[in-house]
Amino acid sequence: MRILVTGGAGYVGSHAVRALLRQGHEVWVYDNLSRGHRRAVPEELLIFGDISDTRHLAAVMRDRQIEAVMHFAAYALVGESVADPALYYVNNLAAGISLLEAMRQSDVSKIVFSSTTATYGIPETVPIPEQAPQRPINPYGFTKYCFERMLDDYARAYGWAAAALRYFNAAGAAADGSLGEDHDPETHLIPLALQVALGRRDELVIFGDDYPTQDGTCVRDYVHVEDLAEAHLAALERLQPRQVWKLNLGIGVGYSVRQVIEACRHVTGHPIPTRIGPRRPGDPPVLVADSRLAREMLGWTPRYQKIEDIVATAWAFHRRFPRGYEDR
Numbered sequence: 001m002r003i004l005v006t007g008g009a010g011y012v013g014s015h016a017v018r019a020l021l022r023q024g025h026e027v028w029v030y031d032n033l034s035r036g037h038r039r040a041v042p043e044e045l046l047i048f049g050d051i052s053d054t055r056h057l058a059a060v061m062r063d064r065q066i067e068a069v070m071h072f073a074a075y076a077l078v079g080e081s082v083a084d085p086a087l088y089y090v091n092n093l094a095a096g097i098s099l100l101e102a103m104r105q106s107d108v109s110k111i112v113f114s115s116t117t118a119t120y121g122i123p124e125t126v127p128i129p130e131q132a133p134q135r136p137i138n139p140y141g142f143t144k145y146c147f148e149r150m151l152d153d154y155a156r157a158y159g160w161a162a163a164a165l166r167y168f169n170a171a172g173a174a175a176d177g178s179l180g181e182d183h184d185p186e187t188h189l190i191p192l193a194l195q196v197a198l199g200r201r202d203e204l205v206i207f208g209d210d211y212p213t214q215d216g217t218c219v220r221d222y223v224h225v226e227d228l229a230e231a232h233l234a235a236l237e238r239l240q241p242r243q244v245w246k247l248n249l250g251i252g253v254g255y256s257v258r259q260v261i262e263a264c265r266h267v268t269g270h271p272i273p274t275r276i277g278p279r280r281p282g283d284p285p286v287l288v289a290d291s292r293l294a295r296e297m298l299g300w301t302p303r304y305q306k307i308e309d310i311v312a313t314a315w316a317f318h319r320r321f322p323r324g325y326e327d328r
């Protein structure tokens, strides 16, 4: 298939691009490089542009005879979305609508969309099933929830095929260390811990150790970025017109912050000093996916189940690129 990947120069998108190419698809990356990296995508595939530019996007889709879109382009920092909600409503919603409009104008009717656990808010039950109530508690989660709802309407009215894949915590990197996670600012636990091991930070702050969990720290479901990419491919290949799939992508196992740090210590051989800080508002104690539906619908089995194996791939990237891609 001929596929346009929005946000394909970002962390998850760049791994999806590689998986699509490996599978023999024809791929174009549409990215404004606001938060992505030139070095994360083959140069000849990159189309520089902003998804808010409907005309440009529609022309790109028509010229390249695009058949489906994978939509990763968004801002994705919860704290930033609380401090500056306009940024999120403009980029994730308004620009997202522009993308849907460009698809309509160029007769592209299949989309796989990056959604998130943040659409659930504070869950009532864990593991979280897809039918759990969606009550996002921050603007980031709310923009993703709204986009999911728009996909329902577009599928019903225009016969589109859409998959909203709700990732839990994306983690890890390409096993050969050639692609990985390089966010600025970095907010994710594993890269932060590895930055301490690299000497880029003195210590790691743990946000709260008095949660009702086995060791008092928050528990999360870490899903390897290459497993996420595989799920995207499967969704693309299996989706049929008028279908809307909403699927959790997680491994169904939770690791506490302390367990993740221990894995980072083991993999790097560095003591990784920590300090206990205050809780972050809105952090639920435990977020773990019930991902049985994704396994069934997509025939998907995450290859990475152990946190140490996930950390080892992230470490391969961070050792190769200790200061990130350095392409800004």
Ligand SMILES: NC(=O)c1ccc[n+]([C@@H]2O[C@H](COP(=O)([O-])OP(=O)(O)OC[C@H]3O[C@@H](n4cnc5c(N)ncnc54)[C@H](O)[C@@H]3O)[C@@H](O)[C@H]2O)c1
Residues within 6 Å of the ligand: 006, 007, 008, 009, 010, 011, 012, 013, 030, 031, 032, 033, 034, 035, 036, 037, 049, 050, 051, 052, 071, 072, 073, 074, 075, 076, 091, 095, 114, 115, 116, 117, 166, 167, 168, 169, 170, 171, 183
């Ligand atoms: N990383 C996670 O743990 C996680 C979890 C759940 C959901 N998600 C979702 O997955 C997607 C990818 O996440 P990521 O961690 O790879 O983020 P990322 O910031 O690394 O990648 C996003 C990419 O989109 C591009 N982009 C942003 N706005 C754009 C615009 N208006 N026009 C063109 N390009 C634009 C950025 O330059 C960047 O390359 C996001 O939609 C995010 O909400 C991520």
